[in-house]
Structures are given as structure tokens and as C-alpha cells.
Amino acid sequence: MLTGCAQNEPQRGVGGTYHSASFLPGRTLFIILQNIVRFVCYTARVSPTPQQRRAARHQQPGEASTPAARRGPSGGTKKPITVEAIISTAFGIVGEEGYQALTMRRVATALETGPSSLYAHVVNKEDLDELLIGRLCAEINLPEPDPATWRQQLVSVCTQLRDQYLRYPGISRAAFAVAPSNLDTLRVSEGMLAILLAGGTGPQVAAWAIDSLLLYVSAYSLEASLVNQQRRDGDGGWVVSRDELLRRFAALPGTFPHTKRHAAELTAGTGHDRFDFTIGLMIDGLAHRQATSRRRTSR
Numbered sequence: 001m002l003t004g005c006a007q008n009e010p011q012r013g014v015g016g017t018y019h020s021a022s023f024l025p026g027r028t029l030f031i032i033l034q035n036i037v038r039f040v041c042y043t044a045r046v047s048p049t050p051q052q053r054r055a056a057r058h059q060q061p062g063e064a065s066t067p068a069a070r071r072g073p074s075g076g077t078k079k080p081i082t083v084e085a086i087i088s089t090a091f092g093i094v095g096e097e098g099y100q101a102l103t104m105r106r107v108a109t110a111l112e113t114g115p116s117s118l119y120a121h122v123v124n125k126e127d128l129d130e131l132l133i134g135r136l137c138a139e140i141n142l143p144e145p146d147p148a149t150w151r152q153q154l155v156s157v158c159t160q161l162r163d164q165y166l167r168y169p170g171i172s173r174a175a176f177a178v179a180p181s182n183l184d185t186l187r188v189s190e191g192m193l194a195i196l197l198a199g200g201t202g203p204q205v206a207a208w209a210i211d212s213l214l215l216y217v218s219a220y221s222l223e224a225s226l227v228n229q230q231r232r233d234g235d236g237g238w239v240v241s242r243d244e245l246l247r248r249f250a251a252l253p254g255t256f257p258h259t260k261r262h263a264a265e266l267t268a269g270t271g272h273d274r275f276d277f278t279i280g281l282m283i284d285g286l287a288h289r290q291a292t293s294r295r296r297t298s299r
Contacts, residue, residue: 078112083121085111087131091168094132098229099170104128129174134184136164136171142191150199151283157192158217158279162272165221169229172221175214189214200290209286213279220275242267 079085089110093102104125108115122128140160143153165172180186189210196206240248249256249263259266269277 081111081113081117081121083131086118086121086128087135090128090132091135094168094171098225099168099173102128126178130178130182130185132168132171133175133178134182136168137161137182137188138184139164140188140191142188143195145194145198147198147200150195151287153195154192154199154213154283155276155279157188157195158213159272159275161188161214161217162221162275165218166224169225170222172218172225175218196286199286201286202293205286205289209282213282216278216282220278 086107089107090102093106093110102125104115104118107128108118111117122131140157142157146153165175180189192210192213193206196209197203201209245267246263249259249266252260254260
């Protein structure tokens with residue numbers, strides 16, 4: 001830092017006195033500016049942006065974030081802000097109020113801070129959504145692919161994902177129109193791909209089957225969450241019982257003969273009967289496609 005100071009030594013004047021008034025202020029200013037530049041460069045090196053942290057998370061799942069310092073008189077008594085704290089708080093909000101209540105401002109309020117503090121750890125709301133879906137996917141138990149039981153294995157993965165989504169009303173909405181890039185999310189599609197390939201499904205068919213299955217699981221979970229929310233809110237005008245549906249179908253005019261005749265079948269099913277039927281139908285279709293392909297190949 002002091003390299004070259006000898007070249008700028010103050011000159012001895014008449015009577016042996018130093019004329020230092022012009023030297024010290026200029027030299028001091030230079031040193032201060034030099035230190036500022038070095039600090040800025042060092043900070044740029046060691047403080048990654050939220051985007052860089054997001055990319056790092058995709059390569060290193062579970063990477064801990066550095067707690068953000070609290071400001072204000074109560075800063076020392078509040079829980080530090082980390083990615084984990086943000087995720088936990090977000091899940092709490094969705095669990096209590098539904099996904100529609102989840103905003104960056106709402107999370108910040110729950111953490112007793114401002115929204116800007118969150119952006120030191122997550123890029124934006126979409127990044128938070130991806131973290132939440134990734135955390136749910138990390139809980140899925142993926143079996144070792146078995147050609148003899150690939151159908152049951154696929155049903156199990158879809159059922160687990162459905163149950164994870166239903167724990168947090170409406171959260172499956174965050175999975176729509178998002179290309180999986182989080183490693184925890186990709187882990188599920190990787191496991192499903194391995195199961196399908198082990199069962200004899202071709203790569204292209206398997207890829208599209210995964211997309212279709214995941215899309216249906218998300219849609220089913222979202223609809224179930226919306227229905228449950230409407231029931232909790234007492235909005236009986238939109239959610240009706242099976243008896244009420246049967247009454248409405250029976251009152252239809254004669255231009256709906258099939259609906260009137262098969263009203264019982266149209267309104268049948270309890271619990272997750274329709275989910276089980278649809279997933280089974282999709283998987284049976286894959287098995288039928290495989291069998292047809294093998295017959296054509298053997299000719």
C-alpha cells in the first residue's frame with residue numbers, strides 16, 4: 001500500500017523545516033481511495049448475487065446460506081434470515097392460508113423484516129416457488145426400478161407427490177409451466193424415467209408419459225385444494241353434494257338423455273377413487289402401447 005512513498009517524500013525547506021501541508025492531505029486521500037477500490041473488488045469476489053446462489057443450489061442441494069444481519073434495536077433478538085427460514089415461513093403461510101396468500105411481502109412480514117432482505121437469499125417469487133416444490137419432491141421415496149412391478153412403483157410415486165401437494169393447499173400451482181431445474185425436482189423425474197425404462201417403455205414415450213403424469217397430479221391436487229378451500233369458506237354455491245348433483249341432473253331437459261340416465265355413474269366415487277382410476281388408465285395405456293409395439297416388431 002505504501003510502495004512508492006519514498007518518491008513522494010516532502011522536501012526539506014529553508015531552516016530544515018518540512019513543507020508537509022500539501023503532501024499529507026493528497027497522500028491520505030490516495031490511500032483512502034485505494035482501500036475503497038480494493039474493498040469493492042473484494043466484496044464483488046466473495047459476495048455472490050442471488051442468481052449465483054440459485055445456480056449453486058441447483059448444483060449443491062441443501063447448501064446453507066449465510067444469515068443476513070438484522071437491523072434496528074431488536075435485531076439481536078430476531079431469528080436470522082436464511083434460505084431455510086424463508087422456506088419454513090413460506091410453508092407455514094401456505095399451510096394456514098393457502099398458496100394464494102403467499103407473496104414475498106407476506107413472508108417478509110412474518111419474518112419481521114422488509115422484502116428487500118429476502119432478495120439477498122432468493123431471486124424472486126418464482127425462485128421461492130421452485131425451492132418449495134423442490135423441498136416437497138425431496139420427500140418422495142423413489143424405489144429401485146423393478147421390471148416386474150413398474151406399474152405399482154409409478155403409481156406409488158404419483159400418489160406420494162399428490163399427498164405432498166395436498167399438505168399445502170394450492171401449492172401445486174407453483175409446478176405449472178416451470179421447466180424442472182432444481183436438483184430435488186429433477187430427482188423425481190429421473191426416478192420415474194428409470195422406472196418406465198425398466199418396464200420396457202421407449203425413451204420418447206417415457207419422457208412424454210412423465211410430463212403427462214406430473215401434469216395430472218398437479219391439476220388434480222390443485223382442484224382438490226380449491227374445493228376444500230371453498231368448503232372451508234362456506235361457499236356452498238359452488239361446491240355441492242352428490243345428492244344435489246343427482247337432483248340437478250334429474251331436472252335436466254330431455255336434450256340430455258345420457259346424462260340423466262347415467263347420473264349415478266357420473267357422480268360416483270369417493271376419496272381419491274378418480275385419481276386412482278386416471279393414473280391407472282394412463283399407465284395401462286403405456287402397457288398397451290408397449291404390447292402393440294412388440295407385436296409389430298415380431299411380425
